[in-house]
Amino acid sequence: MGRKLLTEHINVEGIETFEVYRKHGGYRSVEKAIKTMTPDEVVEEVKKSGLRGRGGAGFPTGMKWSFLAKPEGVPRYLVCNADESEPGTFKDRQLMSKLPHLLIEGMITSSYALGANTSYIYIRGELLYVLRILEKAIAEAYAAGFLGKNILGSGYDLDLFVHPGGGAYICGEETALLESLEGKRGNPRNKPPFPAVQGLYARPTVVNNVESIAAVPVIVNDGGDEYAKIGVGRSTGTKLFSACGHLNKPGIYEIELGLPVEEFIYSDEYCGGIWKGRELKAVVAGGSSVPILPKELILKTAAGENRLMTYESLSDGGFVTGTMLGSGGFIAMDETTCIVRNTWNFSRFYHHESCGQCSPCREGTGWMEKVLHRLEHGHGHMEDIDLLVSVAKQIEGNTICPLGEAAAWPVAAAVRHFRHEFEWHVTHAKEAAQPGAVYRPSGVLV
Amino acid sequence: MESTATKPQFSEAAKAEIARICKQYPEERRKSAMLPVLHIAQAEFGGWVSPEVQDLVAEVLGVAPIEVYEVSSFYTMFNLKPVGKHVLEICRTGPCMLRGSDELTQHLERITGAKVGGPASEDGLFTLKEVECLAACGFAPVVQVREKYYEQLDTQESVDAMLSELRNQVHRPALPWEETGLPNAVANN
Numbered sequence: 217m218g219r220k221l222l223t224e225h226i227n228v229e230g231i232e233t234f235e236v237y238r239k240h241g242g243y244r245s246v247e248k249a250i251k252t253m254t255p256d257e258v259v260e261e262v263k264k265s266g267l268r269g270r271g272g273a274g275f276p277t278g279m280k281w282s283f284l285a286k287p288e289g290v291p292r293y294l295v296c297n298a299d300e301s302e303p304g305t306f307k308d309r310q311l312m313s314k315l316p317h318l319l320i321e322g323m324i325t326s327s328y329a330l331g332a333n334t335s336y337i338y339i340r341g342e343l344l345y346v347l348r349i350l351e352k353a354i355a356e357a358y359a360a361g362f363l364g365k366n367i368l369g370s371g372y373d374l375d376l377f378v379h380p381g382g383g384a385y386i387c388g389e390e391t392a393l394l395e396s397l398e399g400k401r402g403n404p405r406n407k408p409p410f411p412a413v414q415g416l417y418a419r420p421t422v423v424n425n426v427e428s429i430a431a432v433p434v435i436v437n438d439g440g441d442e443y444a445k446i447g448v449g450r451s452t453g454t455k456l457f458s459a460c461g462h463l464n465k466p467g468i469y470e471i472e473l474g475l476p477v478e479e480f481i482y483s484d485e486y487c488g489g490i491w492k493g494r495e496l497k498a499v500v501a502g503g504s505s506v507p508i509l510p511k512e513l514i515l516k517t518a519a520g521e522n523r524l525m526t527y528e529s530l531s532d533g534g535f536v537t538g539t540m541l542g543s544g545g546f547i548a549m550d551e552t553t554c555i556v557r558n559t560w561n562f563s564r565f566y567h568h569e570s571c572g573q574c575s576p577c578r579e580g581t582g583w584m585e586k587v588l589h590r591l592e593h594g595h596g597h598m599e600d601i602d603l604l605v606s607v608a609k610q611i612e613g614n615t616i617c618p619l620g621e622a623a624a625w626p627v628a629a630a631v632r633h634f635r636h637e638f639e640w641h642v643t644h645a646k647e648a649a650q651p652g653a654v655y656r657p658s659g660v661l662v
Numbered sequence: 663m664e665s666t667a668t669k670p671q672f673s674e675a676a677k678a679e680i681a682r683i684c685k686q687y688p689e690e691r692r693k694s695a696m697l698p699v700l701h702i703a704q705a706e707f708g709g710w711v712s713p714e715v716q717d718l719v720a721e722v723l724g725v726a727p728i729e730v731y732e733v734s735s736f737y738t739m740f741n742l743k744p745v746g747k748h749v750l751e752i753c754r755t756g757p758c759m760l761r762g763s764d765e766l767t768q769h770l771e772r773i774t775g776a777k778v779g780g781p782a783s784e785d786g787l788f789t790l791k792e793v794e795c796l797a798a799c800g801f802a803p804v805v806q807v808r809e810k811y812y813e814q815l816d817t818q819e820s821v822d823a824m825l826s827e828l829r830n831q832v833h834r835p836a837l838p839w840e841e842t843g844l845p846n847a848v849a850n851n
Binding site: 300301302303304305306308309336340341342343344345348375377379380381382383384385396397398399400401402417458459460461462466467468500504545547549553557558561562565568569571 | 686688691693694695696697698700701723725729732733736737738739740751754755756757759760761793794795796797798799800801802806809810811838
């Protein structure tokens with residue numbers, strides 16, 4: 217049984233209230249930080265912990281914090297990225313709705329460390345009911361003196377607000393999120409300048425994922441060194457994985473980084489194996505934007521060792537034989553899954569969500585969707601397969617934000633690992649176009 | 663598009679909520695309240711934002727109407743055409759598709775008589791809309807109706823239960839800012 221640092225109390229009755237949360241040790245990190253530590257000491261602990269951004273990019277959080285510009289007399293902001301929209305990822309929603317005070321505690325401690333006096337939680341618009349839960353919890357924190365003027369008599373002031381989005385995946389990209397928070401279309405900004413220098417309202421800003429901020433209280437309470445002892449190598453601490461697709465027990469699991477992928481899929485403690493007694497076919501391990509891997513490669517690394525749930529092991533072998541930990545959105549597909557159909561579905565998603573600012577992404581995502589649609593529906597040609605790879609390559613690296621790569625990688629990886637299936641869709645177009653038709657290596661239709 | 667004969671006006675409760683929200687941003691950055699105010703407007707005026715309603719939002723925020731139009735047309739949650747009493751937003755993205763969202767969509771079209779992307783059902787009760795990822799992949803397939811998620815709609819019974827719950831809502835549910843006793847999160851006012 218792995219240690220649970222974030223979700224230890226998630227099933228305690230009434231844990232969403234200040235009173236119960238406080239009884240279980242809540243808000244200790246705020247007291248410790250504000251009363252006994254300087255802001256720089258808090259940043260130092262986060263650096264020592266080795267915590268890496270849990271939203272997908274995996275950039276060291278403490279280092280990101282230390283980049284924040286601190287000109288005299290200029291306000292700076294902490295913005296929590298709660299715009300969880302990556303297909304396969306649904307951890308932050310659960311965390312916020314069940315443990316709202318954990319996020320709020322993390323926001324207060326982090327804001328203190330960064331010297332921010334106003335902070336925002338930008339939550340995706342679909343989660344208005346979670347916004348109400350957070351607002352209620354924030355009001356409780358104000359009433360208890362943990363927010364507002366002169367927190368715990370320290371002279372430190374902080375206001376915390378929740379801001380809803382309007383239904384746009386692109387707003388999960390940090391600069392698009394800031395544009396959206398300013399009341400505009402979510403078009404990503406060119407970098408540099410980075411948000412750490414010119415972020416919200418052109419002021420220095422840190423943008424962190426919900427789960428990263430929720431880890432800060434644990435790090436401050438126990439110390440960065442203790443946190444860094446958990447995990448493997450540079451993958452320290454625990455991570456929430458949201459498991460979905462064809463699993464017996466889909467759901468959210470907090471694991472210590474380093475658990476073998478095989479154990480995560482098959483053990484009863486976690487996903488409990490593949491549903492309906494079927495065979496696993498492929499896995500998308502870190503949200504829809506990361507490369508898909510067939511069963512053999514997700515269980516073993518390029519070196520033939522057990523693949524582990526760590527940033528390094530999942531990407532072992534690069535994009536030829538590896539994938540990414542990403543946001544932890546773990547999508548399992550059983551043997552009856554049509555990879556072409558699935559890739560088309562993901563492509564449709566990225567086409568729909570492209571903000572349209574950069575031509576390669578705006579045009580390329582639509583082009584890939586169109587080609588995949590005709591392959592799936594029995595009107596494809598052999599040349600289409602290479603065309604897909606070529607379009608994907610032309611998007612990659614040619615856009616302002618990473619949505620381009622996010623759209624290109626799943627297509628390139630699907631063709632790399634399941635080319636035979638795409639070819640079958642051309643050679644057996646009529647059969648492939650039947651609803652529910654799936655390629656099997658034996659050539660038998662299921 | 664339909665035009666309303668008289669200029670739309672926010673209710674007193676909505677006005678109070680808008681005033682509360684505007685205090686969350688620096689005085690000179692009132693435009694930041696755009697998305698929250700559009701959400702309120704959509705809930706107040708029948709589930710969609712007509713050009714007149716968007717003009718009202720512009721007036722409230724002190725911005726040019728075009729600044730509202732360019733935002734409302736960018737974000738998929740804002741309906742720019744009239745909708746039925748209940749908008750069923752069916753998630754169609756990967757994980758939901760793996761657990762049967764395509765079949766769910768067809769089933770809902772059959773039962774309600776409405777078509778995805780089309781006008782509301784003849785009884786005016788349901789509008790069907792397919793949306794991308796609702797961040798509930800582990801509980802797929804999923805439909806969102808207003809602020810509520812209906813999850814694991816993979817059986818006839820679960821779908822029937824959802825529809826009968828919606829059909830039996832004679833009055834629309836109270837909007838959060840209409841309820842009394844909503845905690846006020848702003849301490850410094």
